[in-house]
Amino acid sequence: MNYSFTEKKRIRKSFAKRDTVLEVPYLLATQLDSFRDFLQQGITPAQRRSQGLQAAFSTIFPITSHSGNARLEFVSYNLAEPAFDVRECQQRGLTYASALRARVRLVILDRDTGDIKEVKEQEVYMGEIPLMTDTGSFVINGTERVIVSQLHRSxxxxxxxxxxxxxxxxxxxxxxxxxxxxxxxxxxxxxxxxxxxxxxxxxxxxxxxxxxxxxxxxxxxxxxxxxEFDQIALGKKIEFALVPERLRGEVARFDICDKAGKVIVPKDKRITARHIRELDAAGLKSIVVPEEFLLERVLAKDVINPETGEIIAKANEEIDGTLLAKLQEAGVKSIETLYVNDLxxxxxxxxxxxxxxxxxxxxxxxxxxxxxxxxxxxxxxxxxxxxxxxxxxxxxxxxxGVGRMKFNRRMGRNDIQEWKVMMTALPSKTDDVVAYLAQRNGVRASLVADLLAEMQFGARAAAENLTEAEAKEVADKLNKLGVKTDIRDQLTxxxxxxxxxxxxxxxxxxxxxxxxxxxxxGNRRVRSVGELAENQFRAGLARVERAVKERLNQAESDNLMPHDLINAKPISAAIKEFFGSSQLSQFMDQTNPLSEITHKRRVSALGPGGLTRERAGFEVRDVHPTHYGRVCPIETPEGPNIGLINSLALYARVNEYGFIETPYRKVINGRVTSDIEYLSAIEEGQYVIAQANAGMDAKGNLSDELVTCRHKGEALLEPAAQVQYMDVAPSQIVSVAASLVPFLEHDDANRALMGANMQRQAVPCLTPEKPVVGTGIERTVAVDSGTAIVARRGGVVDYVDAGRIVVRVNDKEALAGEVGVDIYNLVKYTRSNQNTNINQRPIVRVGDKLAKGDVVADGASTDLGELALGQNMLIAFMPWNGYNYEDSILISERVVAEDRFTSVHIEELTVVARDTKLGPEEITRDIPSLGESQLSRLDESGIVYIGAEVEAGDVLVGKVTPKGETQLTPEEKLLRAIFGEKASDVKDTSLRVSSGIAGTVIDVQVFTREGIERDKRAQSIIDDQLRHYKQDLADQLRIVERDAFERVARLIVGKVANGGPKKLAKGTKIDRAYLDTVDQHQWFDIRMADDDVATQLEALREGIEQTRKGFDAAFDEKRKKLTQGDELPPGVQKMVKVYLAVKRRLQPGDKMAGRHGNKGVVSRIVPVEDMPHMAD
Structure with a gap:
C-alpha cells in the first residue's frame, strides 16, 4: 500500500479481512454536484443542458404581450465574480453571492404585416444568487448555512x-x-x-x-x-356464443350438452376447470339458452331497429322481459352484452x-x-x-422527466420518454387535417373537429405519447397540410x-x-440544493413574467429597452427568502468536522412539499428493506423527528432522476468480479445480491454452496450460481457517523444510534488525540469535511509559519503561464457557528516533499489528518461510594490538570454606534465615571487591546450615548456656567463582558460607514491586513522569479551569445561563473546567437512581467476593497466586533460519552490520591 507523506508519520495497522474494492466516494459530492448543475457556471451558453437556471429561463421565456406584437426572448445568462471572498463575507456579515445577468432580446413586430420591426438586445441584472463554498455550505448574512436535501414522494x-x-x-x-x-x-x-x-x-x-x-x-x-363482449343471436332459439373460459365459477342454470346431446354440466352445478376442458374438447361454438339467461345482462352497444333506424335500446341498458320482447318484435338478429362476473x-x-x-x-x-x-x-x-x-x-x-418515467414504467410501457406534437396555427381549410388526425389517432372525425375548434383558446395537441421518430413524422405530415407545429416532451x-x-x-x-x-x-426521490433553488428561482421568474406581460404592451409605443421591462426584485426576494428562512435552509452545525459533514449529507422528509411531524405515521419512519446501502438505518434523531430525518449511507449517490443508488460488485457464474455497478431501489428488486462478507476463495469464487442473499427485500439462501451481485463493503449500509463506531456489529441498535449521534456533539479539545482503535474512515472525514488542509498540487514546502504554508509546485504539475506557487493561509482562532474554536496547525516542515492530496495542516478535532474527537483514557467499571450511581462519571484530578478535556470557545461581542435623535453615539475612551484600571485596557480610540485578559463586567469598547436635556437644579446651572461642564449630557453605554465569561481578547474588527472618518485603530487593522496580503504576493513573486531564473540559467548556460552586460564578447559561451557576476534581472539583456533560445528567453521575461503586473493589480484591488466604506445596517455609523477566547475545563455537570452510546454526566472530580488504582 502506498502511504502519503502524512500517513507515514503514523502508520495504521488494518485488521480488515477484505481488501477495499471501492474507495469511499467524496462525501460532499451530492451537494456540490447538485449546485454545480444548477449554476452551470464554467460552461458556454451553447453547451448548457436544460437544467437549473437554464431550464427556468427557457420555460418562462419567450414572454409575449397580450396583443402578440411584442415578445421578450432569452438568449443566455452569466454570473459575475463575487465582490468579496468567503472569509470577508463572514467577517462583514455579507452574503457570499454572485450577480446574475441575463441577455434578453426584445422583438417588436409590425401590427399590420406581422414582420419583425425592430430587435433590441441587452444584458439585464436578475438579482444575486448565493454561491456554494468549496465545502458545500452557503454564507448568508455572514453565517454559514446548509441546504438539507429533501426526500419527497416521486x-x-x-x-x-x-x-x-x-x-x-x-x-x-x-x-x-x-x-x-x-x-x-x-x-x-x-x-x-x-x-x-x-x-x-x-x-x-x-x-x-x-x-x-x-x-x-x-x-x-x-x-x-x-x-369484453358476449355475442348473442336472437331468433326462434336464443343462441349464446360459447367461450368456455368465461364460464369458470358460474353455476349452470340449465343442462349444458354437447352436439350429441350428452350432458357435460348438469343443472345447478358449479362449472369447474374440468368442465371447461371437456367443453373445449367438445368444440361447441354456441349453446341454446333459455330467455331468463338474458335477463339482467347489460347491452354493450345501442340497438337499432333495422327497418326504421330508430334506437330501441341504448348501450348500458339492462335487459328485462319487456325490452327482450321489444327486440324480438323489431326483428333484431343479434345483440352484444357485457361479459361480467362477481369473481x-x-x-x-x-x-x-x-x-x-x-x-x-x-x-x-x-x-x-x-x-x-x-x-x-x-x-x-x-x-x-x-x-x-x-x-x-x-x-x-x-x-x-421523473414523473413521465415512473408513470410509463407503472403502465408497462417500454419508452420512458415520450413526445407530443402541438398545433399552434391552422390553415384556412381543415378537412384534410381532420381526416388525417382521425385516421392517425383512431378516433371519430367529430372529436378531431372539436379539438380544432378549441384552437381559438390556444395551442392543442395533435398527437400524444409518441416516440421521437413518430413525432417528427406527424409534424412533417401536418406541416405539409399547412399546420404550424411544435414538438415537445410529453410532460403533461x-x-x-x-x-x-x-x-x-x-x-x-x-x-x-x-x-x-x-x-x-423507488417511490421517494431526493430533491437536492440545485433543484430546490431552481424551484424558488422559477417562482420568482413567474412573478416577473406577469409584470413584464403588462409592460410589453407599452414597449411597442414607448420605445422601451429590455431593462425597463424587467424588475429583478421578485427574483431576489424569492431566492433570499429560500436561503434565509426556508425550513430546509439550516444554520450549519459546526461543532466539529463530523457534525458538519453529517449535516450536509442529511436527508429530510420534512419541509415544503414534504411531510409534517404530526401527520407522519409509523410506516414512513420505519426502516424499509430498500434503505439497504442507501439510507442509514442507525443515524436518525431520537424524539419527534425519528425516522423523518435520515443520513445518506457511506457509498450512496443520487442519480439523475433523484433516486438514491448504491454500488454492487458484479458476480458472474459464482465468480466475483471487480466491476462496480450502481443500482437504484427499483432495479435492485430484480436481482439476487450477496452480502459483503460472503465466503470467497483465492480466485474470487464464492466458496459456500448456499450464500446469504437479498432478493425483492427478503433475506434468503441461494446457490452460488444464482447470485448476480455482491455488496461492496460491510460499511455500505451505514452512514459516516455510524461507520466511525468501531465494532459496530456488536452494539445494540439503540445504543449505536446514540453513539453515532453523540459523536456529533463532541467539542474540539485543546490537544486533539487520535483514537487508538479507529475504523479507517477517520482520515476520509477529516479531509472531505475541509477541516484539514490538503495539498492542491505536489511540490516542496518552501516556507512554514503558524499562519501560512508556501509550497513550490513541481514542474510537472505547474501549467505553463501559471504561478508555480501554492499558498495556504491557515484559519487561526476563528469562531464557528457553535462558538467552538476553529484553528489550523501546520504539520509539515520546510523542505518536505508533498504529493497531491497530502494533508499539510490539521484543523479542529483532527490529529495528523485523522478525525480525533476525544481523548484516549483509562476507564474502570466499578462503584465508588455511590458517586457513579447510574449515569454518573467520576474523574481524576489529573485529567483536569493535564488539560485533557479542555476546550477553547470563542465568543463574539458586538457594539454598534448609531445615529440617535439626540445626536450620534460615539466610540471613545472618554467615558464619564470610569476608573483608571478599566481605562488601562483601552487604546486611544476606546477599543480594547488584543491580548488583554478580561473578566465579567470589564469594558471592551467605550461608547457614550447623548442623553436628553434634563431639568437642571440652580446649583448645576451655576457650575455649568462657571466650568462649561458638558459631561453630564451623555450616558455610558459601553460594551462590557457579560457575566460568567472570562477570557482573552484575540481579535478586534472595526467597520466604518462610507463617508465617516476612520479612527486610528480601524486604520491600523487595515494596514495589518494589507501587510499580510503584500507578504503573500511577495512570497509568490520570489518563488516565481527564482523558478524563472533557474529556467533561464538552464536555457542559456553552454549556449553562444552575441553580446551582453559586462562587455560580453560576441561568440562567447555562457557559463555559470559569468551569470553569477551579473544581476539576475540583467540576464534578459544577453543577446543570444540562436534565435530559438532568444525567443524562449523573451517569453520567460514576458511571463515575469505579466506576473508582476498581475500582482500589482491584485494588491490595488485588495487595497480598494479594504479602504472603501463598509455596508452597515441603516442608521449605524460604526460597528466594533470583539472576539474573546474562553478556556473551559472539564467540571461536574459536563456530559461525557464513548462511541457506543455509553454516556454520562461528570459527578465529581476526585484527587489523585483517592482514586482507585491497579495492582501495579
Missing part, C-alpha cells in the same frame, strides 16, 4: 388501498393518484358500493365516467374500452355510467368546471380554458394516460396486479 402514478379502514365491513377500497411535479393532483377511488369516482385536488368527487365523457368518449366507446370481471364502469348524470362532452366539462369553480358562470371559453389547464397545458401542469397527461390509469385501477379491483408501497425508495 411524481408519477400510485395505486393503493385503504387497508379496510374506511368502511365498517373491512372491504378494501382501491384508489389511484397521479402526482405531477407541479399542477393538479387527480385521484381515482372506489366507494363501498363499487362505483368509481375521480376528484381533482381533493375537491368534491364525481363519477369517473364524467371525466371520460369530458375527454370525448361516448358510452359505447367507454364500454368497449373496459369490457374477476366487475361491472364497475357500467354501474358508474348509470350513476353519472352528464350525457355528453360539453355537459361533462361544465360539470367539472362547476366542481372546480363553484358559483362562477360557465361560459364556453372559461370551461375550455379550465379543462385544458387541468392536465394538458405545459404552463400549468408538469409531470417532469394525455387522454390515453388517464384512461390507462383507470384501467389499471379496475384491474386491481378485479384482483389482478399489485398495489404500490409508498415507503419504497
Amino acid at each position: 411524481p408519477g402514478v400510485f395505486f393503493e388501498h385503504d387497508r379496510g379502514k374506511t368502511h365498517s365491513s373491512g372491504k378494501l377500497l382501491f384508489s389511484a393518484r397521479v402526482i405531477p411535479y407541479r399542477g393538479s393532483w387527480v385521484d381515482f377511488e372506489f366507494d363501498p358500493k363499487d362505483t368509481l369516482f375521480f376528484r381533482v385536488d381533493r375537491r368534491r368527487k364525481m363519477p369517473v365516467t364524467t371525466l371520460l365523457r369530458a375527454l370525448g368518449m361516448t358510452d359505447e366507446e367507454i364500454l368497449a374500452r373496459f369490457f 374477476d370481471r366487475g361491472a364497475f364502469i357500467s354501474n358508474t355510467l348509470r350513476a353519472d348524470e352528464t350525457r355528453d362532452r360539453t355537459a361533462a366539462r361544465v360539470a367539472i368546471y362547476r366542481m372546480m369553480r363553484p358559483g362562477e358562470p360557465p361560459t364556453e371559453e372559461a370551461v375550455e380554458i379550465l379543462f385544458n389547464g387541468l392536465f394538458y397545458s405545459d404552463d400549468r401542469y408538469d409531470l417532469s 397527461l394525455s387522454p390515453r394516460d388517464l384512461i390507462e390509469a383507470i384501467a389499471v385501477l379496475v384491474e386491481l379491483r378485479n384482483g389482478r396486479g399489485e398495489i404500490d408501497d409508498i415507503d419504497h425508495l
Whole structure:
C-alpha cells in the first residue's frame, strides 16, 4: 500500500479481512454536484443542458404581450465574480453571492404585416444568487448555512388501498393518484358500493365516467374500452356464443350438452376447470339458452331497429322481459352484452355510467368546471380554458422527466420518454387535417373537429405519447397540410394516460396486479440544493413574467429597452427568502468536522412539499428493506423527528432522476468480479445480491454452496450460481457517523444510534488525540469535511509559519503561464457557528516533499489528518461510594490538570454606534465615571487591546450615548456656567463582558460607514491586513522569479551569445561563473546567437512581467476593497466586533460519552490520591 507523506508519520495497522474494492466516494459530492448543475457556471451558453437556471429561463421565456406584437426572448445568462471572498463575507456579515445577468432580446413586430420591426438586445441584472463554498455550505448574512436535501414522494402514478379502514365491513377500497411535479393532483377511488369516482385536488368527487365523457368518449366507446363482449343471436332459439373460459365459477342454470346431446354440466352445478376442458374438447361454438339467461345482462352497444333506424335500446341498458320482447318484435338478429362476473370481471364502469348524470362532452366539462369553480358562470371559453389547464397545458401542469418515467414504467410501457406534437396555427381549410388526425389517432372525425375548434383558446395537441421518430413524422405530415407545429416532451397527461390509469385501477379491483408501497425508495426521490433553488428561482421568474406581460404592451409605443421591462426584485426576494428562512435552509452545525459533514449529507422528509411531524405515521419512519446501502438505518434523531430525518449511507449517490443508488460488485457464474455497478431501489428488486462478507476463495469464487442473499427485500439462501451481485463493503449500509463506531456489529441498535449521534456533539479539545482503535474512515472525514488542509498540487514546502504554508509546485504539475506557487493561509482562532474554536496547525516542515492530496495542516478535532474527537483514557467499571450511581462519571484530578478535556470557545461581542435623535453615539475612551484600571485596557480610540485578559463586567469598547436635556437644579446651572461642564449630557453605554465569561481578547474588527472618518485603530487593522496580503504576493513573486531564473540559467548556460552586460564578447559561451557576476534581472539583456533560445528567453521575461503586473493589480484591488466604506445596517455609523477566547475545563455537570452510546454526566472530580488504582 502506498502511504502519503502524512500517513507515514503514523502508520495504521488494518485488521480488515477484505481488501477495499471501492474507495469511499467524496462525501460532499451530492451537494456540490447538485449546485454545480444548477449554476452551470464554467460552461458556454451553447453547451448548457436544460437544467437549473437554464431550464427556468427557457420555460418562462419567450414572454409575449397580450396583443402578440411584442415578445421578450432569452438568449443566455452569466454570473459575475463575487465582490468579496468567503472569509470577508463572514467577517462583514455579507452574503457570499454572485450577480446574475441575463441577455434578453426584445422583438417588436409590425401590427399590420406581422414582420419583425425592430430587435433590441441587452444584458439585464436578475438579482444575486448565493454561491456554494468549496465545502458545500452557503454564507448568508455572514453565517454559514446548509441546504438539507429533501426526500419527497416521486411524481408519477400510485395505486393503493385503504387497508379496510374506511368502511365498517373491512372491504378494501382501491384508489389511484397521479402526482405531477407541479399542477393538479387527480385521484381515482372506489366507494363501498363499487362505483368509481375521480376528484381533482381533493375537491368534491364525481363519477369517473364524467371525466371520460369530458375527454370525448361516448358510452359505447367507454364500454368497449373496459369490457369484453358476449355475442348473442336472437331468433326462434336464443343462441349464446360459447367461450368456455368465461364460464369458470358460474353455476349452470340449465343442462349444458354437447352436439350429441350428452350432458357435460348438469343443472345447478358449479362449472369447474374440468368442465371447461371437456367443453373445449367438445368444440361447441354456441349453446341454446333459455330467455331468463338474458335477463339482467347489460347491452354493450345501442340497438337499432333495422327497418326504421330508430334506437330501441341504448348501450348500458339492462335487459328485462319487456325490452327482450321489444327486440324480438323489431326483428333484431343479434345483440352484444357485457361479459361480467362477481369473481374477476366487475361491472364497475357500467354501474358508474348509470350513476353519472352528464350525457355528453360539453355537459361533462361544465360539470367539472362547476366542481372546480363553484358559483362562477360557465361560459364556453372559461370551461375550455379550465379543462385544458387541468392536465394538458405545459404552463400549468408538469409531470417532469421523473414523473413521465415512473408513470410509463407503472403502465408497462417500454419508452420512458415520450413526445407530443402541438398545433399552434391552422390553415384556412381543415378537412384534410381532420381526416388525417382521425385516421392517425383512431378516433371519430367529430372529436378531431372539436379539438380544432378549441384552437381559438390556444395551442392543442395533435398527437400524444409518441416516440421521437413518430413525432417528427406527424409534424412533417401536418406541416405539409399547412399546420404550424411544435414538438415537445410529453410532460403533461394525455387522454390515453388517464384512461390507462383507470384501467389499471379496475384491474386491481378485479384482483389482478399489485398495489404500490409508498415507503419504497423507488417511490421517494431526493430533491437536492440545485433543484430546490431552481424551484424558488422559477417562482420568482413567474412573478416577473406577469409584470413584464403588462409592460410589453407599452414597449411597442414607448420605445422601451429590455431593462425597463424587467424588475429583478421578485427574483431576489424569492431566492433570499429560500436561503434565509426556508425550513430546509439550516444554520450549519459546526461543532466539529463530523457534525458538519453529517449535516450536509442529511436527508429530510420534512419541509415544503414534504411531510409534517404530526401527520407522519409509523410506516414512513420505519426502516424499509430498500434503505439497504442507501439510507442509514442507525443515524436518525431520537424524539419527534425519528425516522423523518435520515443520513445518506457511506457509498450512496443520487442519480439523475433523484433516486438514491448504491454500488454492487458484479458476480458472474459464482465468480466475483471487480466491476462496480450502481443500482437504484427499483432495479435492485430484480436481482439476487450477496452480502459483503460472503465466503470467497483465492480466485474470487464464492466458496459456500448456499450464500446469504437479498432478493425483492427478503433475506434468503441461494446457490452460488444464482447470485448476480455482491455488496461492496460491510460499511455500505451505514452512514459516516455510524461507520466511525468501531465494532459496530456488536452494539445494540439503540445504543449505536446514540453513539453515532453523540459523536456529533463532541467539542474540539485543546490537544486533539487520535483514537487508538479507529475504523479507517477517520482520515476520509477529516479531509472531505475541509477541516484539514490538503495539498492542491505536489511540490516542496518552501516556507512554514503558524499562519501560512508556501509550497513550490513541481514542474510537472505547474501549467505553463501559471504561478508555480501554492499558498495556504491557515484559519487561526476563528469562531464557528457553535462558538467552538476553529484553528489550523501546520504539520509539515520546510523542505518536505508533498504529493497531491497530502494533508499539510490539521484543523479542529483532527490529529495528523485523522478525525480525533476525544481523548484516549483509562476507564474502570466499578462503584465508588455511590458517586457513579447510574449515569454518573467520576474523574481524576489529573485529567483536569493535564488539560485533557479542555476546550477553547470563542465568543463574539458586538457594539454598534448609531445615529440617535439626540445626536450620534460615539466610540471613545472618554467615558464619564470610569476608573483608571478599566481605562488601562483601552487604546486611544476606546477599543480594547488584543491580548488583554478580561473578566465579567470589564469594558471592551467605550461608547457614550447623548442623553436628553434634563431639568437642571440652580446649583448645576451655576457650575455649568462657571466650568462649561458638558459631561453630564451623555450616558455610558459601553460594551462590557457579560457575566460568567472570562477570557482573552484575540481579535478586534472595526467597520466604518462610507463617508465617516476612520479612527486610528480601524486604520491600523487595515494596514495589518494589507501587510499580510503584500507578504503573500511577495512570497509568490520570489518563488516565481527564482523558478524563472533557474529556467533561464538552464536555457542559456553552454549556449553562444552575441553580446551582453559586462562587455560580453560576441561568440562567447555562457557559463555559470559569468551569470553569477551579473544581476539576475540583467540576464534578459544577453543577446543570444540562436534565435530559438532568444525567443524562449523573451517569453520567460514576458511571463515575469505579466506576473508582476498581475500582482500589482491584485494588491490595488485588495487595497480598494479594504479602504472603501463598509455596508452597515441603516442608521449605524460604526460597528466594533470583539472576539474573546474562553478556556473551559472539564467540571461536574459536563456530559461525557464513548462511541457506543455509553454516556454520562461528570459527578465529581476526585484527587489523585483517592482514586482507585491497579495492582501495579
